[in-house]
Amino acid sequence: MWGAVVSTVALGVSIRLSIVHFIISAASTAMIVHVMLVDKKMDATLRAIDMLDGIRPYASVLVLVCVALYACDALGWRIPAVRRGVVKTATAHPLPLGPEPEEA
Numbered sequence: 001m002w003g004a005v006v007s008t009v010a011l012g013v014s015i016r017l018s019i020v021h022f023i024i025s026a027a028s029t030a031m032i033v034h035v036m037l038v039d040k041k042m043d044a045t046l047r048a049i050d051m052l053d054g055i056r057p058y059a060s061v062l063v064l065v066c067v068a069l070y071a072c073d074a075l076g077w078r079i080p081a082v083r084r085g086v087v088k089t090a091t092a093h094p095l096p097l098g099p100e101p102e103e104a
Contacts, residue, residue, distance in 0.1 A: 010070065017073055020066045027059050 010017030034052040037045045 014073070017070060020069055023066050024063060027063050030055075030059065 008021060010021045030052060034049070034056075037049050037052070041049065
């Protein structure tokens with residue numbers, strides 16, 4: 001559950017990380033539902049419990065892939081040494097802090 005909470009920061013960063021967030025949230029929800037269903041086994045929920053038991057290994061791999069994408073995105077864009085290709089430097093400061101020139 002904490003992974004889904006922490007990944008909400010990704011919603012403001014990019015579309016790809018937003019999709020990763022929703023995948024982690026769905027996996028977290030499925031885990032919570034599974035725990036709640038196993039707690040009180042009823043005849044009507046046995047099929048859902050079996051399905052969630054069957055997809056557990058695949059969900060683990062999916063969450064690990066999402067974490068790898070998140071880490072790659074976080075490290076690849078922030079550290080220029082990790083980037084591939086030529087690193088471009090800005091010639092002017094993107095936010096000038098000096099006074100604006102007056103127009104005539």
